[in-house]
Amino acid sequence: MxxxxxxxxxxxxxxxxxxxxxxxxxxxxxxxxxxxxxxxxxxxxxxxxxxxxxxxxxxxxxxxxxxxxxxxxxxxxxxxxxxxxxxxxxxxxxxxxxxxxxxxxxxxxxxxxxxxxxxxxxxxxxxxxxxxxxxxxxxxxxxxxxxxxxxxxxxxxxxxxxxxxxxxxxxxxxxxxxxxxxxxxxxxxxxxxxxxxxxxxxxxxxxxxxxxxxxxxxxxxxxxxxxxxxxxxxxxxxxxxxxxxxxxxxxxxxxxxxxxxxxxxxxxxxxxxxxxxxxxxxxxxxxxxxxxEEAFDYRYFPEPDLVPLAPDDSWRTRVAASLGEMPAARRARLVELAANASSGPHLEASLSNQVATVVDLGLDDLVVAAISAGIDPSLALARAANEAAANAEAASGLDPSAFATLLGMEAGGKLSATQAKAVLAEMLAHGGDPETIARAKGFEALGDDELARAVREAVSANPAEWERYQAGEEKLAQFFVGQVMKATRGRADGKAVVAELGRLRG
Amino acid sequence: MSDPGKPSVPGGSSGESRRLSRSDAAYVARLARLDISDEELDLYADQLEAVLDYAAEVDSVDTTAVAPMAHPLPLVNVLRPDEPADSLDRDEVLAQAPASEDGRFMVPRILGEAP
Known part of the structure; x- marks a missing residue:
């Protein structure tokens, strides 16, 4: 090899x-x-x-x-x-x-x-x-x-x-x-x-x-x-x-x-x-x-110790009926499911690569369960094609409803993206349900008040950056997200931090 | 095996009227990795030709109405279930081989790639 x-x-x-x-x-x-x-x-x-x-x-x-x-x-x-x-x-x-x-x-x-x-x-x-x-x-x-x-x-x-x-x-x-x-x-x-x-x-x-x-x-x-x-x-x-x-x-x-x-x-x-x-x-x-020195002469002749094989119609029909969906059909089904559930007018092109990865690794059930539970298709596909795919063997044995529950916690703001990935990694490595793992890891949801307080503290601790952000330097939002993450040890949701910053800026 | 066609039959190119030429006999011997002398070649060519003549008697039967068959028995689909059975004891098997090493059969140096 x-x-x-x-x-x-x-x-x-x-x-x-x-x-x-x-x-x-x-x-x-x-x-x-x-x-x-x-x-x-x-x-x-x-x-x-x-x-x-x-x-x-x-x-x-x-x-x-x-x-x-x-x-x-x-x-x-x-x-x-x-x-x-x-x-x-x-x-x-x-x-x-x-x-x-x-x-x-x-x-x-x-x-x-x-x-x-x-x-x-x-x-x-x-x-x-x-x-x-x-x-x-x-x-x-x-x-x-x-x-x-x-x-x-x-x-x-x-x-x-x-x-x-x-x-x-x-x-x-x-x-x-x-x-x-x-x-x-x-x-x-x-x-x-x-x-x-x-x-x-x-x-x-x-x-x-x-x-x-x-x-x-x-x-x-x-x-x-x-x-x-x-x-x-x-x-x-x-x-x-x-x-x-x-x-x-x-x-x-x-x-x-x-x-x-x-x-x-x-x-x-x-x-x-x-x-x-x-x-x-x-x-x-x-x-x-x-x-x-000379072409091989294999001297093929009929194997006398084996009789012919002649599958009858009923055997052929049974085999055809027992075949599951092939990858092309499964990709088409996932794309359609994702497109129907998407808020946007059409599926992003990048998602088709994720669909292909999901089908290659046989993780279709995870994505179907998550989308059916109302999770945004782009989140379902991303977590399946990236984080779950990184440990594909374990992921194929993952309970689809547990996967959907985890993504629901992430989508609902109970877990930040970083926390959700950590919980998923734990589910893949040792099994278990997402709520228990999140609690064990101390990933308690950051309350709205706590988040707002953490953002205010980051702002007052960094007046120069805040001034530049107020003046329209948007990339500083990520600086504040980083500060809040550090202060909350990753418990904050990045999107919620940005939203709070926008509110403070007025 | 990508070019299935008719199984090859030796002979036909020597120009001799014999069913099996001397060079055909030499070719068959080489395929079977037999090292035979010129005298033996003559002997075996004659004998093999007699075998072919004997087998050719089958050709005299009219088979136009008989479909080609791969096996004389009226049987198809003789199958076994996919259930493991005991294998042989390795040490016992290797003890029968001329040479072995690391649990493997040892064979003389291989010349050329696998066919």
């Missing part, structure tokens, strides 16, 4: 990134043509073909058995939950769910003790679909098939990489863990769009309940097929497959680098070699992998 922050969820164009994205779309008259292959580990309790636990981070080789070790005489039996999750993914991606079968993909590499991987080949379970991105673009889905994951190899040697290693160590806990590989059409035209696709797909995979979406644990792994062509051309150029993309940031950087590299080659009259390249996160560049 690399140094990037893999949990980075922001696949949307951030302020200041638009120019880079534009440059990426048409670099000197060239455009990128990108298709992504995403491997998603399914969140089942057990492996695809045996009862060994599917559990990340366990002691090496503690979840292994004759089936996933490929011992003679062992037979695979397909995990019903893995099939169901694959169907959920296919349904969410608008695919046709078809009768399917399994093949053996034969190769010699110590990450698979059987010397083959069981995968779906010419008859995948999910075929043809699409994924709509927040910017309105649509990326086609070729297929989303079931296969088993491989073991994890660690290469010994000074460099830590394969070259120069004297031996390799293998952990088969991951061998046989269920995967769905989602292959997109080459519909992606920029690094930014690739990031947006991967982010949206991640949100969908999590929403289906099939994946935890943790890129840092390898639950979601992305390979990018990148080629470039003259803008306006409809021919596909020679593509390179880029591997080792461990975060959305790496995905974007690798495509930008690869595009620049290929354009430089083609613009100077050269030709791009079709090859697999490795993204070096430290150097920020792609490097050709050791070239193979």
């Amino acid at each position: 690399g140094p990037d922050d893999p949990l980075e969820l922001d696949g949307r164009p951030a302020p200041g990134r638009a120019e880079i994205s534009e440059a990426g779309v048409t670099l000197d008259g060239w455009e990128a043509v990108v298709g992504l292959e995403v491997h998603c580990e399914l969140k089942t309790a057990t492996k695809l073909f045996c009862g060994c636990r599917n559990s990340f981070g366990d002691e090496p080789n503690t979840n292994i058995c004759p089936v996933c070790l490929g011992l003679p005489g062992s037979l695979p039996v397909l995990n019903a939950a893995a099939v169901e999750m694959a169907m959920r993914i296919g349904t969410a991606l608008n695919c046709d769910i078809r009768p399917s079968s399994f093949h053996r993909k034969n190769y010699f590499y110590p990450d698979m003790p059987k010397d083959y991987q069981i995968s779906q080949y010419d008859e995948p379970i999910n075929v043809g679909g699409w994924l709509d991105l927040p910017d309105g673009s649509r990326v086609g889905i070729v297929r989303a098939h079931i296969e088993e994951d491989t073991g994890k190899t660690t290469h010994l040697g000074a460099s830590g990489r394969i070259h120069g290693a004297s031996s390799s160590l293998v952990d088969y806990n991951r061998a046989g863990v269920p995967l769905v590989e989602i292959v997109s059409e080459p519909d992606i035209r920029s690094a930014e769009q690739a990031r947006a696709y991967a982010a949206e797909l991640r949100g969908i995979l999590v929403a289906t309940g099939a994946s935890d979406g943790r890129m840092e644990e390898g639950s979601m792994r992305v390979d990018a097929n990148v080629s470039v062509r003259r803008v306006g051309s409809d021919r596909l150029g020679t593509r390179c497959e880029v591997k080792n993309l461990n975060s959305l940031r790496s995905l974007g950087r690798a495509i930008e680098y690869e595009m620049r590299r290929q354009v430089d080659i083609l613009a100077s009259g050269g030709s791009v070699a079709q090859e697999t390249r490795h993204f070096d996160e430290v150097k920020g560049m792609t490097v050709a992998m050791r070239s193979k």
Whole structure:
């Protein structure tokens, strides 16, 4: 795993990134043509073909058995939950769910003790679909098939990489863990769009309940097929497959680098070699992998130990009916709810980023509860997308009504913003209801008289500043807010202080 | 695995009239990581060709009205519930391996990337 922050969820164009994205779309008259292959580990309790636990981070080789070790005489039996999750993914991606079968993909590499991987080949379970991105673009889905994951190899040697290693160590806990590989059409035209696709797909995979979406644990792994062509051309150029993309940031950087590299080659009259390249996160560049003497011949043949899969209509209907709302629908619902509850004529643009964060982290219920309780949407979204999001794991277990109560206390002036944030942090860290926590912290409401007195004291203690404020120097209001906060140890509400100052000024 | 197509079949490029050329036999041996001598290559090429001829007898059956099948049994959806079962004892398993270290199987240095 690399140094990037893999949990980075922001696949949307951030302020200041638009120019880079534009440059990426048409670099000197060239455009990128990108298709992504995403491997998603399914969140089942057990492996695809045996009862060994599917559990990340366990002691090496503690979840292994004759089936996933490929011992003679062992037979695979397909995990019903893995099939169901694959169907959920296919349904969410608008695919046709078809009768399917399994093949053996034969190769010699110590990450698979059987010397083959069981995968779906010419008859995948999910075929043809699409994924709509927040910017309105649509990326086609070729297929989303079931296969088993491989073991994890660690290469010994000074460099830590394969070259120069004297031996390799293998952990088969991951061998046989269920995967769905989602292959997109080459519909992606920029690094930014690739990031947006991967982010949206991640949100969908999590929403289906099939994946935890943790890129840092390898639950979601992305390979990018990148080629470039003259803008306006409809021919596909020679593509390179880029591997080792461990975060959305790496995905974007690798495509930008690869595009620049290929354009430089083609613009100077050269030709791009079709090859697999490795993204070096430290150097920020792609490097050709050791070239193979001959193309792999996987000798696919039907897996004789498994019978075909043929979900009937009732199974498909049941899966479709059990799917919850996908992120796009949830975002739309929150935006509508917030807009209807807003006093202003329209929702501020900044709120849509907060809505996206809330949905990414699955904190919708908090915001819905708060807005339904009459809290201003901008406050509900801000506290959810900032303070609650800072401890997202705890926030997803927070009682929505307690969250709404807390924001009600803040909106009603019983707690200052600073106090409300402190109470929320405590609720996230140790649980508890907001009133009790506020009392325990001594956050008694500052009475109107007490507040007025504190403001008057701050004014008389700082006559020069008061004079300047009276003369119209508005920024000094914040100075007085600071003074009052200090005197009341943060119990005052900033807005109430400013209002009192205005009243004193007359 | 992004380009599914027909499973590849060796041969056809040698120009020989044989069903399985000597170079096909060498290719199959290389795929199976078998180090065989020239004499053995001739022997196995002949034997493999006999196997192919035998299997080709199936081609003489008229199957135009038979749908392609992935499995001879009239079964679909053979599934097991997603319930954990006991795994093997690690020490016992590793004791069967030629070498191990840190609870992992130790294998000779890997050349090249994973396919």
